[in-house]
Amino acid sequence: AFGNPAVFLERFVGQAKHIEVQIMGDHQGNIVHLHERDCSVQRRHQKVIEIAPSVDLDETVRRDLCAAAVQVAREVKYNNAGTVEFLLDGDTNEWFFIEMNPRIQVEHTVTEIITGVDLVRSQILVAQGHNLFEDVVDIPAQEDIPRNGYAVQARITTEDPSNNFSPDYGRILNYRSAAGFGIRLDAGTGDAGSVITPFYDSMLVKLTAFGPRFEIALQRMDRALREFRIRGVKTNIPFIENVILNETFRSGKATTRLIDTNPNLFNFRPRRDRATKLLNYLSDVTVNGNDTAKGYKLSAALPGPRIPACDVRAQMQPGSRNKLLELGPEGFANWIRNSKPLLITDTTMRDAHQSLIATRMRSVDMLNIASYVAQKTPNLFSLEMWGGATFDTTMRFLKESPWDRLRELRERIPNICFQMLFRGSNAVGYSNYPDNVVEGFIKHSAEAGMDIFRIFDSLNYLPNMQVAMEAVREHTDSVCEAAVCYTGDIDDPKRDKYSLKYYINKAKELEKMGAHILAIKDMAGLCRPSAATKLFSALREEIGMPIHFHTHDSSGINAASVLAASEAGADIVDLALASMSGSTSQPNLNSVAAALSGLERDPGLDPNALNAMSDYWEEVLEFYVPFNTAPRAGSAEVYIHEMPGGQFTNLKEQANAMGLGHRWPEIARTYAEVNQLFGDIIKVTPSSKVVGDMCMFLITRGIKPEAVTSLEPGSVDFPESVIDMLWGGLGQPDGGWPADVQKAVLGGREPTTSRPGDLAEPINLETTRSELSTTLGRTASDDDLYSHLMYPAVFAEFDEFVRTYGKVQGLPTTAFFYGLSISEEISVEIGPGKVLFIKLIGIGEPNAEGQRNVFYELNGMPRECAVIDQALAPKNAITRLKGDLNDPLQAVAPMPGMVSEVNAEVGSKVEEGDPIITLEAMKMLTTISASTSGTVTEILAQKGDAVETDDLLARLQK
CATH class of the missing domain: 3.30.470.20 (ATP-grasp fold, B domain)
Structure with missing residues (x-):
């Protein structure tokens, strides 16, 4: 106080231990101590962890502290339970009295355990008048109190x-x-x-x-x-x-x-909480459906597919991958060229389902049969199971990591080569990527388990393939299979743009560029049997590398083309298992293998195994009914529209989603007209997508393809993909682009004839990784990096999904797409030896906000989740936006609580540190301050509102 000269001095103890001694006294004057406790681990002077006895305490100090505690209690004639607290200087072993707590403490439990004394019971008995040493209390004499x-x-x-x-x-x-x-x-x-x-x-x-x-x-x-x-x-x-x-x-x-000097104590492993996240996902799908499945509901729960049995412990027979690892890519190619049997690539796990069910096949259905494939069909040349559209759709629609799919299948199928479809400079995306991204993606894919890269360009523009081909040869031990895309009809002299000579010349150029294998990629199934005979006979004579034939059965006769190609010298052919074949997929593997059985080119595959695998996939297809939009049979219509098999179902899906499904014949016809408008181009992703985009654009705008060149340049906002392609963003077709179409679409923009990769600046991969790590809140892996580079928006959405619901790829397919039926039980493996058994018990009635409780048994224990029924949620229900804590122009709730005060108003100017909103939770007030100076443009919460963590509360602008 003013005018008082008194000065208080306090002793600073830099390395302090907080030691307290438990005492017990009675009304008769008896006092004992029950040894000490170490309560040094504190946060803001609140105890966090307590230990009895102290671990590293000098025995002399221990005796002195206990004696002092008893003396203090005796001096004040203390009775009942109490605690005497001290500070111990760790540097000097000096100790100082702090206070005495005349009550039982939260940490009394540790004393009870080492002494065997029930302190709570004892204090009640003492209060009743008993002394410490009576049998009813039964506290031993001081020297006999144990310390165990x-x-x-x-x-x-x-x-x-x-x-x-x-x-x-x-x-x-x-x-x-x-x-x-x-x-x-x-x-x-x-x-x-x-x-x-x-x-x-x-x-x-x-x-x-x-x-x-x-x-x-x-x-x-x-x-x-x-x-x-x-x-x-x-x-x-x-x-x-x-x-x-x-x-x-x-x-x-x-x-x-x-705690203050060890910040690493706050480095936490991310809490996985896998079961809760899965239950939340199942609840949402069960109540609201899966948008991907377009609201389709199962009439009854489907049984799981019957997985053919095999002895997974039996020694696995060596297959093509063993041969590749033994011989290397060049030796492997020579082995193929000199093989008599027809080698077969099974496309079931990639192009077959891309063509039949819009690339919606989930990894769990592949993994279920993977061990059987490895054990029973080691004579397969390869499994096409990656690339193409799968990279996009696994993340976008199936909420899976494409990298996880590759590695998990590789683990179960170590003996058969894996093959992927790689779009040259487009990688597995729809745009041209810088050369260093293409190289890095290929290297990482090979490290993850990819053996054969089928590289193509959507316009047969070979400069676009060179970087990828060189990357495979120089940075991996994998096989470079370079593809020439087939279109037109070499039997028709009037279609001389794509003649036999055209294909021979392309093949020779690819051989010079270093291809190990040549692929003829007949993506629309246009190569007729007679054309196959001519083409493969000529190729066999003109080039020295093995030849791989890829086709689709869109016309219904392409098995004959495969047999003709085999007869003419093709070394490898693409086929799909019987139940996954035909229509826009590949020809029937089972039937072709049977047709060649016993002949010189017999592929040597077990027909029983092939049939068992086909039976499995037939049952699996029942899970994918909403996506099965492929024609039920082949059609000669394909020779008119020339639509790739893999695009057919996707474009049909798009038409249905736009409400244009009933106009499909018109769409198919317009597709063909757009192709001619563009100069009769090679049509395969991404060029086929551009044709499809233009087709749908013209139909929805009511514009005829032949009217495009009459439009005033710049008067119509054409799709970005069309503008980019005609500018030269995908490369150059043979003969170039029609000048009048370019002018109509590009307006005044000058087109380029340069290789797109030459125009793309290299991306600093480590800078990108660092920026992505900041966004993700974790160190970005190579998987994250290349997923982001291919599809930034899709990957961001996928990552957010995983944060919310965890990894869902282990869910049975019916549960993923359609949810569970009452009393349905599923098992989900979420890690080695970690299986969840989930049973849906019931779904509660909705409350006023449309929220339902969904009840489960999880591993036999009751669980429940709350989910908003979107069909019932009131229109005025408050759904708060989520904010970004890293954005200084946002005020975001750091925790759940109630708004106790709104400290700013719209239009007010604030400086960094000014309060905007105050939250209260458990009597704790938290002020949310401005992270930067600016003007408040929006207040999104009012006094009394309940808010959740990460809710957006206010916005600022500079």
Whole structure:
């Protein structure tokens, strides 16, 4: 006070340990101590973890502290349970009295365990007048009070350590306690279904572990923490795990500054919470359907497919991949060229389902039969199972990682070559990518398990293939299979743009460019049997590398073309298993193999195995009914529109989605007219997509293809893909682009004739990785990097999905697309040896906001999830936008809470640090301040509103 010259001096203790001694007294004047506890691990002077006895305490100090505690209690004639607290200077071993707590403490449990004394019971008996040493109380004399082993207590609370220990609240969806020898639990409000409110203490349970040695007690504590499952609210368990694994703590040398001086304690492993995320996904799909499945509902639950049996422990026969690893790419190519049997690529896992069911085949259905394929069909030349449209659709529609698919199949099929479709400078996307991206993608794909790269260009523009071909040869031990895309009809002299000579010349150029194998890619199934005989006979004479024939059965006669190609000298052919063949897919593998059985070119495949695999896929196809839009039979119409088999179903899907399905014949005819408008080009992704885009554009605008050149240049906003292609963004077709069409589409923009890759600046991959890591909140892997480079928006959406729902590729296909039926039970493997058994018990009635509770049994335990029924949700229900904490122009809720004050208004100017909104949660006020100066443009929450973590509360502008 003013005018008072008194000065208070305090002793600074830099390395302080907080030691407290438990005492017990009675009304008769008896006082004993029950040894000490170490409560040094504190945050903001609040105890976090307590130990009894102290691990690294000098025995003399220990005796002095206990004696001093008893003396203090005696001096004040203390009775009942109490705690005397001290600070110990770790540097000098000096100790200082802090205070005495005249009550039982939260951490009394550790003392009870090492002494065997029930403190709560004892204090009640003492209050009734009993003395400490009566039989009913049964506390031994001071020298006989035991000190057995070590006990460690941690307080499990609903606080979020990653957000400055902000209290969390809500409904506990799942609560599983730890148990076992050496574990004690003192439970509070924790239980499945309990509601944690903002108005009460956040502690759920006290966990105490004990053992004969401190190390054993910590091992039991670690095990118990990992056994806990608390879902629905955040807890401090990850933080406690880090503390008990900290070496300073384990050594017993922790001081009150342990947490402040060890920021690594706040480096948490991401909480996977896989089961809860899967249940949330299943609940949403069961109640609201899957947009990908277009609202299709199963009339009854479908049984899982019958997976043909094989002995997975039997020794696997060597296959083509073993031969490739043994001989290397050049030797492998020579082996192919000199082989008598017709070698077969099975396209079931890629082009077949791309052609039949719009590339919607899920990895789980491939993995189920993968071991059987490896064991029973080692004579297959390759499995085409990656690339093409699969990279996009796995992320966009199936919510899977394409890289996971490659690696998991590789693990189960180590003996057969894997093959992918690579779009030259377009990689697996629809745009031209810089050369270093193409090279990096190929290298990473080979490292992930890819053996054969079928490289093509959508216009047969060979400069676009060169970088990819060189990357395969120079940076991998994989096979470079270069493809010439087939269109037109070499039997028709009037279609001389794509003559036999054209294909021979292209093949020779690719051989000079270093191809190991030549592929003839007949993507629309236009190569008729007589044309196949001419083409492959000529190729066999003109080039020295093996020849691989790819076709589609769109016309219904392409098996004859395959047999003709085989007779004329083709080394390898693409076929699909019987139930996945025909129509826009490949010809029938089973039938072709049977036709060649016993002949010189017999591929040597077991017909029983092929039939068993076909039966499996036939049952699997039942899961994909909404996507099966392929024609039921081949049609000569393909010779008119020349639409690639892989595009047919996708374009039909697009037409249906736009409400134009009834105009399909007109669409097919317009597609052919657009092709002629562009100069009769090669049509395969991405050029075929451009033709499709232009076709749909003209139909929806009511413009005839022949009227395009009459349009005023620049008067119509053509699709970006059309503008880019005619500018030269995909390369150059033989003969160039029609000048009048270019002028009509490009307006005044000058087209280019340069190779697109020459115009694209190299991307700094490490800079991109760093930026992506910031966006993802984790270090971006090569998988992340190349997925992002191929499809930035699709990958971002996929990553957000995985954050919300986890990895869903293990779900059975019917559950993924259609949800579960009441009483339906599924099993989902989420890791090695980790299987979830999920049974849908019921779906509750909706509340006023349209929310339903969905009830499950998860591994025999009840679980429930809340989901909004989108069909019932009121139009005025508040759905708050989510914000970005990294955006300084956004004010975002860092935790759930209630808005207690709105400190700014729209139009007000704020400086960095000015308060915008104040939140209250569990009596804790949190001010959300401006991260930068600016003007408030929007306030999205009002006083009294309940908000959730990451809700967007306000926007600013500079």
